[in-house]
Amino acid sequence: MGIRLDRDAIGQRAALLVAAGFLLVSLALPLATLFGKSFRDRDGQFVGLANFVRYFGTPSLVASLWSTVWVSLLATCIVVPLAFVYAYAIRRTTMPGRGVFRALGLVPILAPSLLPAIALIYLFGNQGFARFMLMGESIYGPIGIVIAQVYYCFPHAFLILSTALAIADRRHYEAAEVLGAGRVRVFLTVTLPGVKYGIVSAFFVVFTMIATDFGIPKVIGGRFNVLATDVYKQVIGQQNFEMGAVVGMVLLLPAMIAFAADRWVARRQVALLSARAVPFEPQKRKLRDLVLFAFCALVATCILVVLGVAAWASLIQYWPYNLSLSLRNYAFQNADASGWSSYFNTLAMAACAATIGCSVVAFGAWLVDKTRGAEFLRGVVHLLAMIPLAVPGLVLGLSYIFFFNAPGNPLGFIYGTLAILVLNTIAHFYTVAHLTSLQALKQLDPEFESVSSSLKISVWRTAWQVTLPVSSQALLDVWFYMFVNAMTTVSAVIFLYGPYTKLASVAIVNMDEAGFTAAAAAMGCTIVATSAAAKVLHSLLAAWLDRRTQAWRAR
Amino acid sequence: MSEQPYLVVERVAKHFGKFQAVRDATFTVKRGEFVCLLGPSGCGKTTLLRMIAGLETMSGGRIVQDGRDISNLPPSGRDFGIVFQSYALFPNLTVFDNVAYGLRGRGKSGAEIAARVDELLTLVGLPGEAKKFPAQISGGQQQRVALARALAISPGLLLLDEPLSALDARVRVYLRQEIRALQHRLGVTTIMVTHDQEEALTMADRIAVMNSGRIEQYGTPAHVYAAPETPFVADFVGTTNFLKAKMLAPGRIVSGGVEIAVATPEGTNPGMDLRVCVRPEDVMVRGIGDTTPNRVDVTVEELVFMGAFSRARLVGPGGMSISADFSANLLRDHSLAAGARIKVALPAERLRVFPG
Numbered sequence: 039m040g041i042r043l044d045r046d047a048i049g050q051r052a053a054l055l056v057a058a059g060f061l062l063v064s065l066a067l068p069l070a071t072l073f074g075k076s077f078r079d080r081d082g083q084f085v086g087l088a089n090f091v092r093y094f095g096t097p098s099l100v101a102s103l104w105s106t107v108w109v110s111l112l113a114t115c116i117v118v119p120l121a122f123v124y125a126y127a128i129r130r131t132t133m134p135g136r137g138v139f140r141a142l143g144l145v146p147i148l149a150p151s152l153l154p155a156i157a158l159i160y161l162f163g164n165q166g167f168a169r170f171m172l173m174g175e176s177i178y179g180p181i182g183i184v185i186a187q188v189y190y191c192f193p194h195a196f197l198i199l200s201t202a203l204a205i206a207d208r209r210h211y212e213a214a215e216v217l218g219a220g221r222v223r224v225f226l227t228v229t230l231p232g233v234k235y236g237i238v239s240a241f242f243v244v245f246t247m248i249a250t251d252f253g254i255p256k257v258i259g260g261r262f263n264v265l266a267t268d269v270y271k272q273v274i275g276q277q278n279f280e281m282g283a284v285v286g287m288v289l290l291l292p293a294m295i296a297f298a299a300d301r302w303v304a305r306r307q308v309a310l311l312s313a314r315a316v317p318f319e320p321q322k323r324k325l326r327d328l329v330l331f332a333f334c335a336l337v338a339t340c341i342l343v344v345l346g347v348a349a350w351a352s353l354i355q356y357w358p359y360n361l362s363l364s365l366r367n368y369a370f371q372n373a374d375a376s377g378w379s380s381y382f383n384t385l386a387m388a389a390c391a392a393t394i395g396c397s398v399v400a401f402g403a404w405l406v407d408k409t410r411g412a413e414f415l416r417g418v419v420h421l422l423a424m425i426p427l428a429v430p431g432l433v434l435g436l437s438y439i440f441f442f443n444a445p446g447n448p449l450g451f452i453y454g455t456l457a458i459l460v461l462n463t464i465a466h467f468y469t470v471a472h473l474t475s476l477q478a479l480k481q482l483d484p485e486f487e488s489v490s491s492s493l494k495i496s497v498w499r500t501a502w503q504v505t506l507p508v509s510s511q512a513l514l515d516v517w518f519y520m521f522v523n524a525m526t527t528v529s530a531v532i533f534l535y536g537p538y539t540k541l542a543s544v545a546i547v548n549m550d551e552a553g554f555t556a557a558a559a560a561m562g563c564t565i566v567a568t569s570a571a572a573k574v575l576h577s578l579l580a581a582w583l584d585r586r587t588q589a590w591r592a593r
Numbered sequence: 594m595s596e597q598p599y600l601v602v603e604r605v606a607k608h609f610g611k612f613q614a615v616r617d618a619t620f621t622v623k624r625g626e627f628v629c630l631l632g633p634s635g636c637g638k639t640t641l642l643r644m645i646a647g648l649e650t651m652s653g654g655r656i657v658q659d660g661r662d663i664s665n666l667p668p669s670g671r672d673f674g675i676v677f678q679s680y681a682l683f684p685n686l687t688v689f690d691n692v693a694y695g696l697r698g699r700g701k702s703g704a705e706i707a708a709r710v711d712e713l714l715t716l717v718g719l720p721g722e723a724k725k726f727p728a729q730i731s732g733g734q735q736q737r738v739a740l741a742r743a744l745a746i747s748p749g750l751l752l753l754d755e756p757l758s759a760l761d762a763r764v765r766v767y768l769r770q771e772i773r774a775l776q777h778r779l780g781v782t783t784i785m786v787t788h789d790q791e792e793a794l795t796m797a798d799r800i801a802v803m804n805s806g807r808i809e810q811y812g813t814p815a816h817v818y819a820a821p822e823t824p825f826v827a828d829f830v831g832t833t834n835f836l837k838a839k840m841l842a843p844g845r846i847v848s849g850g851v852e853i854a855v856a857t858p859e860g861t862n863p864g865m866d867l868r869v870c871v872r873p874e875d876v877m878v879r880g881i882g883d884t885t886p887n888r889v890d891v892t893v894e895e896l897v898f899m900g901a902f903s904r905a906r907l908v909g910p911g912g913m914s915i916s917a918d919f920s921a922n923l924l925r926d927h928s929l930a931a932g933a934r935i936k937v938a939l940p941a942e943r944l945r946v947f948p949g
Contacts, residue, residue, distance in 0.1 A: 041650050044667040411650075485681035488648050491668040492675045493695030493746055504683045590685050590726035 068441035121195035178260030202236025250430030297428035352560035373554035388524035403475035431530030454536030478512030605654035632803035674743030849911030876917035
């Protein structure tokens with residue numbers, strides 16, 4: 039026996055359909071097209087696995103598959119322990135400057151992956167001033183890729199591990215101590231088991247990021263090929279879309295495995311800690327704190343040096359012959375035909391993606407959480423929203439070409455416009471934004487809507503007057519998450535920009551390719567400055583919101 | 594004054610997959626009556642309340658409110674106000690705006706709304722708190738704001754879902770009387786869910802005792818207490834002794850070698866295993882003579898001081914163990930202490946017999 043639907047329920051169901059439609063068009067259908075493409079030949083005939091057979095029969099392509107795997111593994115095995123020690127020092131010791139180190143550890147997030155690669159070229163390239171440190175090896179190739187990836191992925195691993203280390207039950211440590219366990223034993227039997235899922239999760243996330251990143255191998259890979267650069271070469275260089283689709287499918291694999299592993303881990307992580315846990319308070323231990331302080335200082339210095347080198351490189355006249363400072367490299371029209379317009383395109387794109395994305399994602403999450411009944415429809419929207427986590431940007435961008443550029447697609451008109459870049463960026467970063475919104479909604483009393491309907495007040499009004507104001511902080515977070523990611527993304531948009539919609543990150547790739555490395559560094563620094571400004575604005579707004587809402591949050 | 598019940602709940606059922614949350618629930622509520630759904634957690638009482646509100650779909654049965662079949666109506670199409678255990682007060686709105694929430698957008702002027710909110714806040718005893726936010730007032734006050742908000746639209750039916758269980762014991766006892774008095778004054782038909790038998794006994798006109806999805810007994814507090822219809826009700830409402838017994842003949846049973854005269858229920862036969870219930874306060878000590886029926890010789894094994902009375906553990910023949918409540922008076926008069934051997938009687942009209 040069903041309950042008759044009232045106006046609200048009908049409206050919510052209609053909106054859920056729209057949300058499902060949006061995710062279908064921006065995500066599921068393009069991916070399905072890519073999938074189909076990999077099984078067809080140039081004329082659209084179904085050829086089964088022929089493309090895959092050809093792929094695995096081409097030695098150079100298979101070689102780059104193995105290159106991708108070992109380079110990614112190596113970089114992951116370096117970055118995860120580094121990030122673990124760094125996070126441990128910040129969460130579990132009393133060393134001074136923990137807040138500063140935390141902020142510095144997150145700095146690389148503000149830069150596109152291309153920037154550390156460019157800085158490394160200045161440091162260790164053919165004319166680099168620290169070249170001697172490589173002892174004759176070339177930075178162009180796996181060495182450069184691994185170092186740049188470690189830099190680029192460090193904050194992501196750090197965030198995951200820092201969250202894992204943040205929660206601990208003091209009583210477990212007290213129990214271990216009372217039972218006479220030594221420090222090493224406590225670490226092995228209490229600390230590590232508590233964060234092992236965080237470590238596994240960090241490992242998979244970082245591996246996927248590296249395996250699917252395009253910017254770093256493009257800039258510093260030299261002749262060393264990886265999957266991501268293969269896709270680019272097949273599609274842009276040789277116009278071989280079928281083979282591009284096959285490489286894209288191969289590229290999906292690590293991400294899919296990582297996604298499945300992460301879900302598995304997330305399920306096991308549940309209820310590791312009871313609600314009545316006593317928060318852990320680190321004890322002062324001089325030697326340990328001193329050693330870890332030195333370690334953190336070293337890591338933070340490296341982070342700043344790389345960024346500083348990029349900034350310095352962007353400001354000098356002509357490396358290495360004329361080291362006087364100038365802003366010449368910031369006159370981008372000398373290096374790239376689109377000049378400063380690519381930067382403003384990025385700014386416009388990021389602002390649109392953040393604003394539209396934030397609204398769409400939050401509304402979608404609200405519908406998933408607050409619609410009564412409609413389990414199937416809600417399940418579909420939620421499932422679609424989880425897909426982007428398993429889809430590398432490069433693959434998503436590629437699938438957009440196939441889908442929106444296909445003759446007869448009524449949405450084909452957005453191809454080559456800013457709109458497709460915005461749509462792609464929203465879809466690319468949908469999952470994290472969706473989960474953040476959902477988590478914020480889950481913290482609210484689930485009976486707000488029940489009360490409203492008993493008072494004959496529509497759910498929309500309650501959403502506007504209660505839910506929205508109460509979750510404004512989470513919305514702000516989502517907006518800035520989308521904005522910073524849109525500012526720095528390369529891989530998804532490299533296929534999608536048109537003659538008038540070139541983005542700053544793409545301009546970096548182009549300028550670097552054309553030999554204007556200093557201008558590329560300058561553009562990278564402009565992006566970092568913008569992201570950093572956004573971050574500062576975010577903190578100010580968050581503090582303002584905090585003050586404004588303090589009255590009703592006070593206990 | 595019509596005799597027709599205000600709310601009819603008829604054979605209502607709810608299952609989640611194979612799990613039967615509510616089965617065959619049937620009861621009626623008179624206009625202005627205060628009914629409690631009482632039972633342990635997981636017995637289906639909250640699910641039943643949510644079905645009455647339309648927040649949960651029913652798997653079967655029907656609900657009629659004021660002559661109108663509301664079984665398939667959405668919550669917005671029904672006529673009720675509701676207070677949840679968490680109160681679900683809107684944290685970003687002031688007490689005033691919370692109470693006014695259901696009044697806005699109905700063509701009422703600001704002055705009318707303000708007057709009504711004032712009236713309601715006075716009614717629940719919270720004048721002068723209108724400008725505060727929910728987080729700035731105590732739990733008991735939040736509870737009253739939630740009540741005022743639910744009553745603002747003058748609903749025909751008030752639903753209370755464990756409204757007192759989040760409060761301190763003292764506040765809870767006080768608010769019991771407050772809510773009851775308020776309900777009396779307004780005459781609003783009320784259904785309250787609770788797991789606290791004392792709460793149900795003190796507040797309700799009638800109690801529906803629920804166990805694993807079923808309503809085991811529906812009646813006035815006095816009746817439910819004095820004449821439980823099932824062993825579960827006898828055990829859950831108040832405290833009770835269960836004695837194992839065997840039926841000898843209609844009207845005669847034996848327990849621990851002691852013969853007891855008591856009315857045996859229909860459907861029982863000689864030789865059957867039975868259970869006899871007797872409340873601790875019904876065990877008689879005073880005025881027992883040679884002709885007093887159902888006498889038992891017992892030893893006082895233990896006396897636990899409980900304040901106004903003491904609870905004694907009595908051991909009789911054949912290992913029969915009975916809890917009995919002895920007033921401080923009685924203990925003094927008979928100078929009872931642990932180890933004493935005394936005679937008690939089990940009054941036949943106070944005993945309940947169930948098939949065992």
